[in-house]
Amino acid sequence: MKFVCLECDEVMAFAERQIPGDGTLAAVFTCGGCGREMAMLTNPMETQLVSSMGVKIGGREVPAQPMELARTSLEGGRDDAFALSEDIPLADIEPEPGVESTTVSQAAGGRVVWTSDATGRLERVPSFVRGMVKRIYTDWAREKGVSEITPEIMDRARTELGLEGM
Amino acid sequence: MRNIRTYQEVTHDTGSELLEQVVDQQHRLAERLTQVRSVVAVASGKGGVGKSAVTANLAAALAAKGLSVGAVDADLNGPSLGRMLGVSGAQLSDRPSGVAPAKSPSGVLVMSMELLQQEADAPLRWREPAMGGFIWQSTVETGVLREFLGDVEWGTLDVLLVDVPPGTDKIGRLLELVPDLDQMLLVTTPSETARFVVSKSVRMAREAEVGTLALVSNMAGHTCTECGHVSDLFTGDGDKRLEQETGLPVWAEIPFDPRLGTATDSGTPLVITEPKARSSQAILALAERVVEHIS
Structure with a gap:
């Protein structure tokens, strides 16, 4: 075209x-x-x-994610289809001192802290795509030098990345 | 009439990057498959000939020989391979470099739409818009099959089996994604109708210059579970005619055995539960032929 x-x-x-x-x-x-x-x-x-x-x-603003098409297109995706890999935990781990965080993503390239508000918002994302969405936000934050993800940061990333509904 | 340049005459890039992204998808798939020694399609064109049961048992037979084996259920609308290999309900691991597949008790890595759907009885549906679904559904299903092949962390495999659903168009879809397919096993039966349909698939595979083509005659007779006697299940000789007309070798004649269905229904292939059964022996011999032809 x-x-x-x-x-x-x-x-x-x-x-x-x-x-x-x-x-x-x-x-x-x-x-x-x-x-x-x-x-x-x-x-x-x-x-x-x-x-x-x-x-x-x-x-694309972000690289294609594994099985992105299936995950974003399938109606009725299984809630527990995907276990999150160890480098993108959703469980509480080592919050930064003084930061009210619930999740720290510590994949190669530096730590990114998720505040409890941001994590709460992320948990509203269907679990079928949650891991993929979290990785996109985390990678974006790391690339921008942002060490803490808040709901406001998520809004900024969503606007920049054109993440409709994420 | 104004002289408007044609698409081909306009060589300047628009920056829409659509073509680049499609090429990138192809590269990612090709890159993933470099770790696979042989991609083997189990196809037919005809439905109901037992492709999935053959695939499940062949996968288990190859794994039992010590090969590293993956199996893709390309039947997105009627997935059964996961169930037959005993991975129903298994969870996939989400990694940045790809999705780690399920692993069957027989050691086969498996990817199937069944693993992604919440409700077992839910037909495959894609998100809106429903309007014009006939236009884009084929595109999205081809894309999802590409992801099953290319976005799954298969690791280093000796064989990646692809269970291709009925319809010659589905064979064409796979060949678009994997143009240098190593082997294709075309499953037929002694039925004349099966011969009629499978002959179309033979032609398609030949035109695509698939590396190795062979026939598998399934339900070739009925094995009595009491005495082991094999009698005809079909009166026709469509499989023999297909062999003569196409000149393709028949790598296996697998007799019908109700235990094969029972075993695959329970998620444990017959080659594992009863390797001495005639059907199992035929499939184990088929596995030998596949191994001989691994590039």
């Missing part, structure tokens, strides 16, 4: 993606020649067709 600005005969470049939450999608493309912008709007079926491929228009 490509868009050409007929005025300039230039290929329009992807600029922005918006997911309003109603199953539709808006992708903005810009002409490098004249600066004209256009938005491609897809209906839920068209949006689904793209996401069924396991791809995102404009590229």
